[in-house]
Amino acid sequence: xxxxxxxxxxxDPLARAGLAALLAGQEGCEVVGLAAGDDDLxxxxxxxxxxxxxxxxxxxxxxxxxALAEWDAEAPPLVALLPEPGLGAxxxxxxxxxxxxxxxxxxxxxAALAAxxAGLAALxxxxxASLPAPAAxxxxxxxxxxxxxxxxxxxxxxxxxxxxxxxxxxxHTVKFHLNAILGxxxxxxxxxxxxxxxxxxxxxx
Numbered sequence: 376x377x378x379x380x381x382x383x384x385x386x387d388p389l390a391r392a393g394l395a396a397l398l399a400g401q402e403g404c405e406v407v408g409l410a411a412g413d414d415d416l417x418x419x420x421x422x423x424x425x426x427x428x429x430x431x432x433x434x435x436x437x438x439x440x441x442a443l444a445e446w447d448a449e450a451p452p453l454v455a456l457l458p459e460p461g462l463g464a465x466x467x468x469x470x471x472x473x474x475x476x477x478x479x480x481x482x483x484x485x486a487a488l489a490a491x492x493a494g495l496a497a498l499x500x501x502x503x504a505s506l507p508a509p510a511a512x513x514x515x516x517x518x519x520x521x522x523x524x525x526x527x528x529x530x531x532x533x534x535x536x537x538x539x540x541x542x543x544x545x546x547h548t549v550k551f552h553l554n555a556i557l558g559x560x561x562x563x564x565x566x567x568x569x570x571x572x573x574x575x576x577x578x579x580x
Contacts, residue, residue, distance in 0.1 A: 379403060379426045379427055379489060379492055380407045380423070380424065380426045381406050381407065381425055382409075382410060382428045382429070382451070383398070383406055383410070383429050383431075384409075384411070385412070386433050387431070390433065391410075394431060394456075395409060398481065401481050401484070401485040403489065404488060407425055420450065425451050427451050427454060429456065429488070430455050430471075432456055432458060432466070433458070450470070452491035453470060453471045454471070454472070454484070454488060455473065458477055472496050472497070473487045473490070474498050475487055475497065475499050476499055490534075493534050495534060495565065498569070500573070515560060515575070516559045518556065521542075521552060522556050525552040526578065527578065530569045530573075556568055
């Protein structure tokens, strides 16, 4: 697998340097640029051409959602590092696809970057609790034991192939179980299914 090209964004130069050093020690990650939040991020993205962006929100992040107002589907997936859960909902709505604490380990950050590059969400359970709750169905059809196995691995951010390998089943079977989970929970996406499952007590938060 090719290395994930990462742009590191943080207002604090020490935070930028620390994240760059953290990711430099992770196999499969290459830091291709450093930027401050008030830089011309469009230019930084154009020059570095990253596969993903890590943005350290810092401790004073009240204006960050405004800074992300123009973050669109064409931009690389964004993993935001938060000081506290309260910012999670605003950043998620602004386009972040990864929400992790600022104290995240290098291994976990690298895994989150791989997940968002694969089109998945990477959400810390504590930060996920701050997201708006999807409307839960009044009652749901119970999930089978195998569907629960798939749901738990889904919550870990694993892709279908990895789930299939972990459970010793085919990707086709994983997709079958995933469709059943979405239908029973009334969810429109993998992320919504996990959030709903936590709200309903099917998964530990």
